[in-house]
Amino acid sequence: MLTTLVVLLRAVGLICCGSRVVALENLALRQQLAALTRTVQRPPLRTRDRLFWVLLAKAWTEWRSTLVLVQPDTVVRWHRRWLRRRWAWRSARRRGGRPRTDAAIRTLVCQMAADNPLWGAPRIHGELCKVGIEVSERTVSRLVRRLRRPPSQTWRTFLTNHVATLVSIDFFAVPTLTGRILFVFVVLQHHRRRIVHVNVTDYPTAAWTAQQLVEAFPDDTTPRWLLRDRDAIYGDVFQRRVTGLGIGEVVSSPFSPWQNPYVERSFGYSPTDSWKAVLVSD
Numbered sequence: 001m002l003t004t005l006v007v008l009l010r011a012v013g014l015i016c017c018g019s020r021v022v023a024l025e026n027l028a029l030r031q032q033l034a035a036l037t038r039t040v041q042r043p044p045l046r047t048r049d050r051l052f053w054v055l056l057a058k059a060w061t062e063w064r065s066t067l068v069l070v071q072p073d074t075v076v077r078w079h080r081r082w083l084r085r086r087w088a089w090r091s092a093r094r095r096g097g098r099p100r101t102d103a104a105i106r107t108l109v110c111q112m113a114a115d116n117p118l119w120g121a122p123r124i125h126g127e128l129c130k131v132g133i134e135v136s137e138r139t140v141s142r143l144v145r146r147l148r149r150p151p152s153q154t155w156r157t158f159l160t161n162h163v164a165t166l167v168s169i170d171f172f173a174v175p176t177l178t179g180r181i182l183f184v185f186v187v188l189q190h191h192r193r194r195i196v197h198v199n200v201t202d203y204p205t206a207a208w209t210a211q212q213l214v215e216a217f218p219d220d221t222t223p224r225w226l227l228r229d230r231d232a233i234y235g236d237v238f239q240r241r242v243t244g245l246g247i248g249e250v251v252s253s254p255f256s257p258w259q260n261p262y263v264e265r266s267f268g269y270s271p272t273d274s275w276k277a278v279l280v281s282d
Helices: 002-016 021-039 047-059 072-090 101-113 119-129 138-146 155-161 206-216 236-243 261-266
Strands: 164-177 181-187 193-201 225-228 249-253
Touching: 002 164, 021 181, 047 072, 101 119, 119 138, 164 261, 181 206, 193 206, 206 236
Parallel strands: 164 225, 225 249
Antiparallel strands: 164 181, 181 193
8 A cells, every 4th residue: 555655646746747658657557567466476587687677776776666576685686696606707717827839839849859859958949049939948848748759568568579589597506515606507598488508607707608608509599689687797798799699688677586587487496495406515
């Protein structure tokens, strides 16, 4: 009742001010709206309806007096929700850091690194600066590192591929009945897991070891690869002789007997292994 009275008073005021048509139209619309609100509890509002009232509330200070469908606090809540979404979008985490390097520069750096394998990032960076291309050395080094070579084969793959042309050598010590220590040199062929040469000495040297290798493979029977550990006995004399025979050396990593497993397994022993004891007297 109070709302109807207020509408009528406003309509009379508009008529007295000379806005007769606008006042009558406003009165007709409000009467229909009042009838609609009596028949429908709460009509569904769309996003554009909410946006309309949010914008109207910012542009018109008297918007509360004309609001009928919802409470003014609801419009304020819509406005706050819209502000939260707006600032959440504006403060969303963007991709930071330096701008992405131009594709032409990346292609040029990769091509220079491929054409000049011995050039590092400082050299490539210097060449780029000479032609007026401004890029940091850190960026060049990051691009150069991406040029990875094909991965080398694993140790197991190497042994499998070259098992027919691979031999292993190693020493093991044997105590005698009189307390002497003898050093046994063993040459093992991987293809058949067969020991092809064995010899014993009191004082092994690099020259003696190289000679044993010559005796183990006479004529054209030399293998392609020789697998050994990092024992100091394999000195310069031994390495020169192996190179002269056309044999490539494959040296295992320090403290890695598992990389030379076949020859290590063939003579791994303890003092109780009687079959491996060499019983000789002085």
